Amino acid sequence: MPDPSTTHRPRGRLHRSGAALVVLLAVAGYLVVQYVTGGAGAPGCKVVSAGDGGTSSYEFTPEQAVNAATITAVGTARELPDRAVTIALATALQESTLRNLDHGDRDSLGLFQQRPSQGWGTPAEIMDPAYSAGEFYDHLVKVPGYLELPLTDAAQRVQRSAFPDAYAKHEPDAALLAAALTGGAGATLTCEGRPGTTRAQGPDAVREALVRDFGRDVLQPAGARADAPATAAPAPGGSDGRTVTLPVSGGSGPAAARDTERRGWQLAHWAVANSSALRIERVSYAGREWVAGNTGSTWRPTGAKGAGASGGEPDGGPVRITAARHTR
Incomplete structure (x- = not known):
């Protein structure tokens, strides 16, 4: 009689090869889907500092890029200074990572996690990035001397967050984004x-x-x-x-x-x-x-x-x- 171990060995190799092929096809399919859809959280955009000696950069997703551009456009349409835009971008980076969230702490919503129950607007209004950015700027400009305040203090005067110092860490990235999206630094923002x-x-x-x-x-x-x-x-x-x-x-x-x-x-x-x-x-x-x-x-x-x-x-x-x- 043939040796059972000899009989089954090729079949085992065949099963393993088939399983490996399935895994490879699944990975390839996942990568194709990620590219076509823009990726699930994968950076597709980049902003760099201007000037020959600049090395700072920030990578972000197409979704974040759209929201950052809207926040900036709303600020410049109101003829607000670049510092106001930087404060707004840093705030949205902290509150929502520049994503238009339909959830949050209690009834908080949107880019700036604004609460309908606190008079920021209806849920539908807050979920409109242009509206929510306008509301943030409306409150920011009412802060006395906000342009001279440390960024985290100016943001906290508007947001009244339980983590008042959290905004400071986003200032470098927000400043890079503001420089590009206000047009102050040309040819510094790219997307795939x-x-x-x-x-x-x-x-x-x-x-x-x-x-x-x-x-x-x-x-x-x-x-x-x-x-x-x-x-x-x-x-x-x-x-x-x-x-x-x-x-x-x-x-x-x-x-x-x-x-x-x-x-x-x-x-x-x-x-x-x-x-x-x-x-x-x-x-x-x-x-x-x-x-x-x-x-x-x-x-x-x-x-x-x-x-x-x-x-x-x-x-x-x-x-x-x-x-x-x-x-x-």
């Missing part, structure tokens, strides 16, 4: 531009989101009528009308030029931060461009002719945001 789970909606969705965060004026050139239509220009090399063009030129003089450049980079970084949610494929400004799927996380020179000192058009030119093709 993962498509997420939403269908592409085209330039209309981009314009709607811009108005939501910045207000209607963001779509208009300086001095234009408020009811004038926003422009939609063809994408580079094509004529499909998928590119939203935002003019950012202002007055003359060095101060106006600096303000214009800051505005341009704020809008450009906002678009990159929203790239996964809005299916944005390309953003260009001041002779630089970001392209979705660029794992090198860089703003590359466009090589535009007639470029000024910034590498782009003499005044930086418009911000161009190219969305993916519309799908139903």
Whole structure:
């Protein structure tokens, strides 16, 4: 009779090989899903400090990027200083890790864990990031001398947290985010531009989101009528009308030029931060461009002719945001 151990050994190897193959396929499938959906908590965005000697950086998710961009846009639309934006971002990092939470301690909700029972608004209002950011700023500006206070003290005057010193540890990351998202540091924020789970909606969705965060004026050139239509220009090399063009030129003089450049980079970084949610494929400004799927996380020179000192058009030119093709 054949040796039983000899008979079963190949079958055992076959079972083990099959099990290993199943595990490998499961891992591969998981990685594909993680890439397509943007990952479950995996960083897909990065902001770095400006300047040749800068080494500081902060990595965060596309969800966090969208919320940080909204908080910043609401603050700058109110013409608040960068310090106010930094305080707001640090507060949201502590309270919700920049996620729009539908739960919290007792009835706390949203980015800033605001409580309907304490007069912050209805649950639906608080779950609107633009509304909750506005409520935070409304309370912050009422704090006497908040710009001179230590960040954690200013935040605590608004939040009245059981952990009043917790906000301080987020100040470095919040400052990096604020510098990029207010436009103070150009070409410092990048995302991988993962498509997420939403269908592409085209330039209309981009314009709607811009108005939501910045207000209607963001779509208009300086001095234009408020009811004038926003422009939609063809994408580079094509004529499909998928590119939203935002003019950012202002007055003359060095101060106006600096303000214009800051505005341009704020809008450009906002678009990159929203790239996964809005299916944005390309953003260009001041002779630089970001392209979705660029794992090198860089703003590359466009090589535009007639470029000024910034590498782009003499005044930086418009911000161009190219969305993916519309799908139903």
